Amino acid sequence: MMGPRQVEQGALFYEFSLDTHVPAEHLLRSIDRFVDLTGLRQELAPFYASTGRPSVDPELMIRMLIIGYCLGIRSERRLCDEVHLNLAYRWFCRLGLDGRVPDHSTFSKNRHGRFRDSDLLRRLFETVLARCIAEGLVGGEGFAVDGSLIRADANRQKGVESSAGLPPEAVSRAAREYLAVLDEAAFGAATPVPPKFISPADPAARWTGAHGGQAFFAYTANYLIDLDHAIIVDVEATTAIRQAEVTAAKRMIERSRERFDLYPAKLAGDSGYGSAEMLGWLVYEQGIEPHISVFDKSTRTDGTFSRADFTYDQPDDVYRCPAGRVLTTTGTRVNDGATLLYRASKFDCTPCPLKARCCPNEPRRKVPRSIYEGARDMARDIARSEEGKTSRRERKKVEMLFAHLKRILKLDRLRLRGPNGAKDEFHLAAAAQNLRKLAKIIPVPQPSPA
Template identity: 30%
Template sequence: MLKKQDMSKRNQIGFYSLEDLVPQEHLLRDIDKYVDFSFIYQLVEDKYDQSNGRPSLDPVMLIKLPLIQYLYGIKSMRQTIKEVEVNMAYRWFLGLDIQDSVPHFSTFGKNYSRRFKGTDIFEQIFYGILAQCIEAHLVDTSEIFIDGTHIKAHANNKKYESKEITEDTLFYVKSLQKEVEIDREKQLKKPLKRKEKSEINTKVKKISKNDADSGWFHKGEHKQVFAYTTQVACDKNGWVLGYTTHPGNQHDSRTFISIYNKLKSHFTLNKLVMDAGYKTPGIAHLLFQDNLTPIFPYKRPMTKKGFFKKYDYVYDEYYDQYICPNMKTLTYTTTNRDGYREYKSNPHDCMTCSLINKCTQSKDKRKQVQRHLWEDDMERCEDIRHSIGMKSIYNNRKQTIERLFGTAKEFHRLRYTNLIGKEKMHMKIGLTFACLNIKKLAKILKLRDLEGSIFLSIFNYLPKLIIGYKKDNPITLNE
């Protein structure tokens, strides 16, 4: 039978409690019950004038506004306020009554520029939430997964200017220079001349006119955009342990040191699991110096197709030379500024060699192989990779760090941003990953309570069950 909805119910008047309008199974109820936001008052206390002025908006409610935005993947703060106006669960979570006026959408932005800009308040909020996860004994830092992902910036790809920019020095440059000097001295080579200011590495890069803090990111031939990159670390259970924010044109091997220093200051490290982008001599040397176990995958040699790979040239440690596939030797010539020892073949051997077309295309018919001063650390990484159980640990990246990125981009709007500037971007990334930890913490603690209540109910019911069984079936001494 066809039924038509009675639209006159819209005008009915009733008495309702806001508590009754929010479903008992709502996620925000679980978050409100199991996550403590009171630590925020202490963090922002010095940002408010305690003696003068009218009463401010509750700081916890102010922080909960962007948390709702990133938790539910709402496009902007303006849209978030519109959602709060009509969503009873959002009002309940913020502590607003049905008749209370909702803050203007510019309120958070003004508080950010006046109170929070230039501070690490949002990073402290992230670590305050993480501390509650640690207190619940949910975090396991025996295996830490590190990876980076790109986030499209709020910038027009066609509005840019090209500028010559000095590249930042790598974190291991000073220690590498010392080892280069020591090695050249051992080989009776003259010390290298120091670079003049005019010789410092510079590159011409695209600078966005909309967002100068972003970087020109290109992946393949098709994907070329202005973007940010974030380095993220998580444990084996998928809890986010730290994050950093950088322009999109910086490589993972350059940005690694910032996330690594943060992890060292907060946790005791053991195993670090990273992809091939981090597999460099500098990173491997640093981790072994700190007595850590790096777990890297196989990295394909960057060699032209049809030519011998570097592993086809065998290093003879005793004589400090390489042996080519035709059993000829490549002897040491020098140690360059980048920390590579150079080994070169005898041109007379190469000119008569039948394998030269697979070996080199140099005009002087001479093959050169380079070996880094920290190549032993790279070989040690390979030994770890072939150890029992390391492959299965590396494969857990799919369930941990990669799943985090997928969830954050698909459900929490981290695929792109409408914020401009590295500082605001850092805030968004921190609150988004705080939301992931919050959501997970509330769900797990709720399950703990449910399991405990079920266990207690069974435990209380068990004596009655046993007594009833004894009455119906008397137990003999033999039993």
């Protein structure tokens, strides 16, 4: 039988509780346990005037941003509409049924002002990380590092050749931020090689063809994670070039030590972090085992002996060639003081029957050796061990986080421009991923039966 027609009837009184209408298994209910913004509010206090019209509650804006980044809502205009309509979002933001949702322009005004002046989003990430540490999800014994390219909000077809420089009309906020970071190792000073093209809309975005397809403008999101539960220990935005990623890795390791007293015993990474200088920094200065593939281009392809065919005698500090002859060094460093040259005697090389396979076009053979070769040997030994094989598997946890970042959180392309825009987005995304991990690992306590 067809039921009666529903007719709207006004009621004089309602008994309605948002809390009872949010499902117990809802993601925001699981996350809400770990969101404590009281400290952030105190840090923002000096950036507000003591008189004048009351501003929008900063805690409300941060909670709305957490919703957006946790649930992949990329547009702040759409985020405001969703919070206005969704009961669970209103509950998480403490708005009630009649609370007013701020206008989307409020986010932009605060982001370019108070949020960046106080480094609020960095503090938000560290607050979430501190909760992860307090819950025992960060072991601190083994870390992994990696970077991933994130497309910038810049049209690849509107790039100008770097030799021509920025056009006079490029006076945007992103252009001013680019000029401010020209001397930073993470951006302009990462390499002396200029990019092929520059984007007038976002000059700090790097023109790159690293994915093998069409080149595009991008930034790099650098993650340092703990290997126990893949908690993001630190995050850094850099230009899309390998030298900047190595610099970011050093910064993140040092910062995690200063801020949270974390002393990892090992660091896992791909060969991009396996330069001699980086391995030497890890072993000799930080005391960290390098579970990293060594970046080595010493293998020859012309059929002559490679450096690996020469045996190094550490007690005597000499190399021995395949014929058993000795190569010595004067101790003079070359290549910016990072390399020693070991040379054989001309009287040994000239009559040697292996000369055609060793140095056919030179009177004697010379072998370069990095001053960090001991750290490189240590990394090679670790790579051949079972522990090294385990680290290579665990290192994929970073790549899984980047896949989650792009596919689930929808951060495959930046929405904000400039170095500060990239930093803001990466800090919020990393905080959201850590919050989701907390909610996944630590179940919601079930109420005990009466």
